[in-house]
Amino acid sequence: MGKIIREATKYRYDDISADHEARASTDRSLFGIKKMFDEQPEKAADLAEELIKNTYRTLMTRGMKGCYLYCCDDQLQEYMRTRIGNLEVGEE
Structure with a gap:
């Protein structure tokens, strides 16, 4: 099994962040999030990030x-390399 973590998820300043607007339009896991962003932007951002991270964790x-595992973001790729055991160089 393989998983590509796309540009929507990045590792910056010792934190993994997820951009809900960069997600595929077919992604139904964030259904209704745009309306929530209009009403409660901070709560919606936290919820969206939690859902995106949980999706990757589950997959x-x-x-x-x-x-x-392949990460489009180079910094996230390096971070994952330090966190995941049994990863050999060249297995990206």
């Missing part, structure tokens, strides 16, 4: 025999 634990 990365689904592989029965492992999971290949």
Whole structure:
């Protein structure tokens, strides 16, 4: 199994952040979030980030025999390399 973490998720200043507006238009996990941003922007931003991170966390634990991971953001790729065991150089 493999997972690509796209440009919407970045690692900056010792924090992983997710941009809900950079998500695919077909992503239904954030349905209704635009209306919430109009009414409660801070709460909506926290919820969107939590949902995006949880989605990746869930997908990365689904592989029965492992999971290949590629991050479009170079800084996130390096961070993940330090956090995930059994990663050999060249397995990106």
